[in-house]
Amino acid sequence: MRDFNQNKTPFFTKLKEFGMSHAAPFDVPGHKLGRIENDLQKFVGKKMYLLDSNAPVGLDHLSCPTGVIAEAQNLMAEAMGADRSYFLTNGTTTGILAMVLSVCKANDKIILPRNVHKSVINGLILSGAMPIFIKPNIDELIGIANDVSFDEVKKAIDENTDAKAIFIINPTYFGVVSDLKRITDYAHLHNLVVMVDEAHGAQFYFSHKLPYSAMEVGADISATSMHKTAGSLTQSSIILTQGNRIDHQQLRASLNMLQSTSPSSLLMASLDVARKTMYFQGKTKINNVLKLAKIAREKLKNVPGISVIDKDYLLNQGCYDYDETKLMVKVSDLGLSGFDVYQIMKKNYNIQLELAESHIILCVLTIGTTKQDLERLVLALKKLAEKYHKLKDKLPKIEFRYQFPDPYARPRDAYHAPKHLVKLEDAVDEISAESIMIYPPGIPIIIPGEIITEAVVRDIKFYKEKGGALQSDIDNDTDIDYVQIVDKENWIKYEGDLI
Template identity: 45%
Template sequence: MVKDQNKMPLFEAVKAYHDKKVVPFDVPGHKHGQGLLEFADFVGETVMQIDVNSMKPLDYLSNPVSVIKQAQELAAHAFSADHCFFLVNGTTSAVQAMIMSACSPGDKIILPRNAHKSAINGIILSGAQPVYVQPELDKELGIAMGVTPEAIEKAIDENPDAKAVFIINPTYYGYTSNLSDIVKLCHEKGIIVLVDEAHGAHFSFHESLPQSAMSAGADMSSVSLHKTGGSLTQSSLLLMKEDRIQESLVRAMINLTLTTSASYLLMSSLDVARKQLAVRGKETLDRVLQISRWARDEINKIDGLYAFGRERINGCGVFNFDETKLGIDVNGIGLTGFEAYDILRDEYNIQMELGDVCNILAIISVGDDEKSVKALVDAISDMAKRYRRESLDIGTLPLENPEVVVSPRQAFYGMKKMVRLEESEGMICAESVMAYPPGIPVVTMGEKITKEIIEYIQFMKTQHTTLSGTKDQYIENIEVLAF
């Protein structure tokens, strides 16, 4: 059925509610901002007036039958899915719902180890058993890339009882796996394919971008529309095909953790962002790609900097590349990515998406223009002049998959103790240690702690990296299993 993508049923209903000047005697208690004037004065009267509770004219997210349902159907059509669910707890909740829908306690799920922490948490919640696949490594850049169909096939052959395969599309730095071949392989063997498409919300709307999960035939994908599609932070989509999994099951899993007080600000932004992409996505992304390519070319003219891109595609674990991801290796000017990240924020008022040992990453999205991207390029050029040192030799980073000794769920519920980080070699980790962003664990629950892992954590601490996931916020100590 043809859908009119110009319609915004949920957003239009929220606006109609606003225009009626309803007198509220329900929650929230700020009553259209009158009980939170200092905040309302800053964010604006309209924002407070549409921060409302669920009601019949605005539908109910947990069981939508009218305007939310219509908005979700429009989004499903725009993204080539059978069904779409609006979510207000970010793509974290979508990833967890996907894993819980596909896996029962004890079921095996095959996934790359460079998955976001939400996948590990989804495994804990579901009780699934992870089978980690080694992603392809780019040791020059110090990052993990995609996975090959051959690696997935080998994992399936060794674990023929696996219920699901989980793929990242794209990685944080914009590289993708051969998703179509992986989906075909899995479906031939009766295995469900789940895709973390947090950074690929825009893939469906331009032919020069990598293939989206739904167009590749995946069973479910989680899409952070707020990351690259323009909706408000924390708003997300779960997309699905109904060939191998039931919509009612997925809805039940979502409702296990879904709030009964969903934000209409967040949901309305999903409705509008979907319309923008469906109606004007091609022309918008034409511009985004043009300025992204310009920035990459300009940065590659600067001695010592390398803005990497399509040239690293090899047809295997690096099958395609999203050119809106501007990753830059800064080791050639003597800086770590951690240092460059801080310098750009503190000295130039430029907020990058992340920094790691080698690289910094900028996300060029629907909200950027030539002016903003030129400011970024000018700041990076000046930083290269002012802060240049001798080139760094970063040595070998711990990019290989850690050894899994017990499942994350066993480790989560197991007896634990705290030990000094430097004394934890050989012990089994009982918490996760990760730099955020990107939120990919260096070591996580159930994995053996190695000397290399300890040294890498200590190095990140010297770089004043934001580390999270541990009870000791300074990570002088680490929690391990007590056996």
């Protein structure tokens, strides 16, 4: 029988008991419950090490949970309105890989927006699934990709009635959501599995003042970063499922293929306690943060040179809904890019922002955000605007056109193809064999199998020049002087092959 007492923290409680039990440890980890000294141990204290166990007696196994991990997962599922939950100790990245891998076999079609996180592209490579990309709504003025419209989704489903699954982001990094309920209902009519990326949406499960969560609208499976917005430790995430469209043996097999056999007990304990806190206090604390966000937006509204990108603006642009715990500010009218402001805020004001794009900066507000910190942010932005607003006519105008290139081959085909490096300038019209992105947000500018256009080269150069944090998945060349392309001469395209 399931015990739904949300006051309990079965895994954390047992872990604490073990840590304090004075057991003689002849198992790993080798720090032996903190019986060594090193700089980290001196800084954080012995207690953290007492809670870092591998799988001692009584603490269950994440790969096949039947004890306290199973109990903690059941409580998580109940708190989130799901049938089942799975703890993840390598972030939503692993959750997304496992979702895609467990639902799609090679060449199965999956419908998805192109502005997905790189883990989804890697899921396509691992599974061999065939992406059917939908163009997201693009806001040219602020240079970001937003939600997908129901009509675009419907068109993709109608044209691909043999598709296996649809993948939706709820919300995007910037906080925009699609009409997930309508999309889910339509996808289910056509027997598609609805998978959701809720890396930035854990808070939706604890407040009715935020957009709908995946489980609320009937989606089948979601990967949710509790660590990003619900207070658990970095890398701790969950998978949530409901209904009968998910094959749990296949999902378990995928998770056990991808996850470590030594999952971090600290991360699992942090999930257990974050769930309890959010269950009892989430609603009140989210209400509070929404109030603070509103005050900050009001204070920033009339500051010359900057514009708050709020819900009214986004709804006017045709977005379906918005998560107001995100605070987005357009700064490019100051003659500065978001990347410039990101650096200035840290250097001059010791304020760490979440991310920058060409035109905007993004702040993520959570139950941990304080009034004092928001006041510091508002003051710093006011000072910055005052200084640069006077100079703005002397600074170059920031321009950026958002686009995505055309696909040529399955990401997996290009990933396995023979390849070589060429200079960025020489890569036009070639097929990319790698993903290149700004990180964060980690939405690839180009993915394996897409054709590198002049626009792609121009965008990469633009980011380089503006100080965008470019990343390649294959080496440390953050300047992206070279790109890896498919060696067409030696490439036999495996068209139609079931690999």
